[in-house]
Structure formats: structure tokens, C-alpha cells
Amino acid sequence: MSTLFAHGQNVDSAHTAHDAALAAGRVPVRTELPGLAPAWVIIGDEQARAALVDPRLGKDTTLVTATIRAQATAAGYPTPTWLSRMFNGLLFLDGPQHSEERRVLAGAFTARRVRELRPRIKDITARLLDNLHQAEESVVDLVQHVAGAVPLTVICELLGIPEPWRARFRELTLALMQDDPAINLPASDELGAFLVELVAGKRADADRGHQGADLTSALLDLDTERLVDILVLVFVAGHETTVNLIGNTMLALLRHPPLWRDAAQRPDLVAEMVEETLRWDAPVRTATHRVTLEPVVYGGVEIPAGELVMVSLEAANRDPDQWEDPTAFDPARHPRGHLAFGLGPHACLGASLGRAEAQIVMRQITARFPDATLAEPVMRLRRTVSSIMNGLTALPVALRPA
Numbered sequence: 001m002s003t004l005f006a007h008g009q010n011v012d013s014a015h016t017a018h019d020a021a022l023a024a025g026r027v028p029v030r031t032e033l034p035g036l037a038p039a040w041v042i043i044g045d046e047q048a049r050a051a052l053v054d055p056r057l058g059k060d061t062t063l064v065t066a067t068i069r070a071q072a073t074a075a076g077y078p079t080p081t082w083l084s085r086m087f088n089g090l091l092f093l094d095g096p097q098h099s100e101e102r103r104v105l106a107g108a109f110t111a112r113r114v115r116e117l118r119p120r121i122k123d124i125t126a127r128l129l130d131n132l133h134q135a136e137e138s139v140v141d142l143v144q145h146v147a148g149a150v151p152l153t154v155i156c157e158l159l160g161i162p163e164p165w166r167a168r169f170r171e172l173t174l175a176l177m178q179d180d181p182a183i184n185l186p187a188s189d190e191l192g193a194f195l196v197e198l199v200a201g202k203r204a205d206a207d208r209g210h211q212g213a214d215l216t217s218a219l220l221d222l223d224t225e226r227l228v229d230i231l232v233l234v235f236v237a238g239h240e241t242t243v244n245l246i247g248n249t250m251l252a253l254l255r256h257p258p259l260w261r262d263a264a265q266r267p268d269l270v271a272e273m274v275e276e277t278l279r280w281d282a283p284v285r286t287a288t289h290r291v292t293l294e295p296v297v298y299g300g301v302e303i304p305a306g307e308l309v310m311v312s313l314e315a316a317n318r319d320p321d322q323w324e325d326p327t328a329f330d331p332a333r334h335p336r337g338h339l340a341f342g343l344g345p346h347a348c349l350g351a352s353l354g355r356a357e358a359q360i361v362m363r364q365i366t367a368r369f370p371d372a373t374l375a376e377p378v379m380r381l382r383r384t385v386s387s388i389m390n391g392l393t394a395l396p397v398a399l400r401p402a
């Protein structure tokens, strides 16, 4: 079995594995989701586009969890008794139930709400960068202090999560993103318990006539279990992805030093730099779990019914059939049509928020620190442990304030 998601990777080894799978002919790869179960991974742009809208690939939570258990047992893995709350929300529903849940969330998560957040995102970023200006150390971990901090603060303000809980929420998210149920289940329980308490507090406020302006308060008509499932998804999908996008964009520009300076001098170029990062170093490496409802053929290979299927967004975005010189980072290519936000019924609901955060952070940080350089060789940097998320554990940078 292939090791497409081997742990302990340096920043480029996943790219290398997905690029090699493309070179091997865009056939699905049988691989392991470490600690969870074996799965098939769809490789190639055309194949990914087809799979993401294929109704023969189901996402219903009952089906997906039963399949993970069956596949884990058959392969001799410890069978998870249940799976994390991430498997309960919108991402793991099909058909009309999914459309209904998506309608509920989209109604609360409007374009206007996102537009209104922009000035707040600018303030949050400026304040964090002020702290860095004053920091004693010349080398700063930009994942911890910037990429991790801005999206966390934004999503917590959006959902109305109190300040003292936030650091713990970030730790729980990192645990939740790991495939291994022994790690992600306790995190899921703790996050769920926090959110039940949050909802109870917001209900009590609303009953006293103090309805909050946050998204949680806007959804209090839902019963608590359903609301907590939505909140887990929005919290995790809404910030960990963006942490990765910001961290990966910083790294991409620092690896190509003239680009970091270009961004400092030409903030109008930043949107294309973020977009090219979405293509070249996709923050979500593979779409979430799907299950074959019947046998399907991809790349000439038949995948039987009842198998777990992941779709490699990374391989789609680096497919030479779709992109010229795909392994080169080149914002000037105007990278439209990448699959970093997915496609079809489950396409990302927060793309404009994620893009806005990354653009704001990149404009401000390059302007304040135009001479920043990597403080470690690229080969020493590491990816977070996850088969779905593609982020950095740390990004040590010498800032050299202007």
C-alpha cells in the first residue's frame, strides 16, 4: 500500500508523492489514512472534478462512519467505537438534508457579514503585528504568532467564543485534525462540551433580552445538538484552513525572496500570490471522506462499492494536463480554476472570508517587514500531521523591522 500521507514529512514530501502519483498515470492510489483506515485517493484534475460532483460517492455520516469501521476492522486497525463530531455536520450529509443544512448556515453566514468583518480583520492583524514590532527576539514563529492567531481571533469573534477559551480551542483543533481516533476523539468531546456551554450561555442571554450579534446567537432556533455540530464544523473548517493558507503563502514568498519584496511594494499583487498558493500548496490537501455507493471506475481502475474515497485537491492543482509547469510557483499565471475550495454540493462556504484574511495579513506583514527572511533551511520545516490539512508546524522567520 502506498504511503501518500506518511507522517513526519518535510514541507515538500507530500508534493513529491502527489506529483509522482500524477506521473504514474492519474490512477487512484490505494493508501492508508494513518491510524484510521485504508482508502482510495483520486488523482488528477479531470478525475477530481468528476469525483467531487459524483452522486455515486456518498457523504452521509451513517454510511461514512460505518464504512470507516468496516474498513478499519478488515485491515486489522483498532476499530473506532465512534468518530469525532467533525463527521456529524454539513460535510457529512447528502441530498435534501444537506441542502437544508447548507441553507441554514448560508443564511447566517452572508456576504454582508463577511464584508463587515474586513475592517475588524485589519485591526486584529495590525495589533498582532504591533506586538511583533515590540518583541525582543529577532526570530519569530509566524505560524504561532500570526498565521495561527489571526484566523483564530476572527472565527472566535464571528461565533462569539470568549477570549479565555480561545487558546485551548486552537490546541483541540490541531488534535481534531489528526486521523487517529485515539487523538481526535478526546479533543472532539472537549470541544463539544465547550460549545454546549457556549450555546447555553447565549440562550440564557437571549432569554434575558440580550441577543448577541454573533453567528451562534443567530442560529439559536436550532436544537443544541444540531447547532453544536454546525459550530464544530464552522470553527474548525473556518480557521485551521486559513491558518494553513496564510502560513503556506508566507513560506511561498519567503522561498522566493523577490516576491516577498514585491508584495511589500505592490500590495495589488498580493491577491494573485494568495491565489497561486491555493493552487501550488493547497491548504486542504484532500477533500473529506466519501464512500462508493456502487462500483465506480476512475482512471481505468474499478473501485468496488463500500470503499472510502478521498479526492486529492493537491494533485488536481498540480496536474500538467491542466497547468503549464505546475510545480513552479508563479503568481503571474493568474491561477483561475484551481480546486483548493472543492467543487459541487460541498464546495467551501467560507472561501471569500479565507481569501480576505490571507490577503490582509500578507499586505500588512510584507509592508511592515519587507526584509524578512527564513531563519531555518526549508528542509528543516515540517508539516502538521493530517491527511486532509496541509499546514506548517512552525515558520521561524528573522523579521528585521524596516
Ligand code: HEM
Pocket: 090, 091, 092, 102, 233, 234, 237, 238, 239, 241, 242, 245, 282, 283, 284, 287, 288, 289, 313, 339, 340, 341, 342, 343, 345, 346, 347, 348, 349, 350, 351, 353, 354, 355
Ligand atoms: C482559506 C481557506 C479555506 C480552504 C482552503 C477551504 C477549503 C474547503 C474545501 C476543500 C471544502 C470541501 C470539502 C469536501 O468537499 O470534502 C470546504 C468546505 C467547507 N468550508 Fe472551507 N475552506 C477554507 C475556509 C473556510 C472558512 C473561512 C469557512 C467558514 C468560516 C469555511 C467553511 C466551510 C464549510 C462550512 C464547508 C462545508 C460545506 C458543505 O459541506 O456543504 N471554509 N472548504
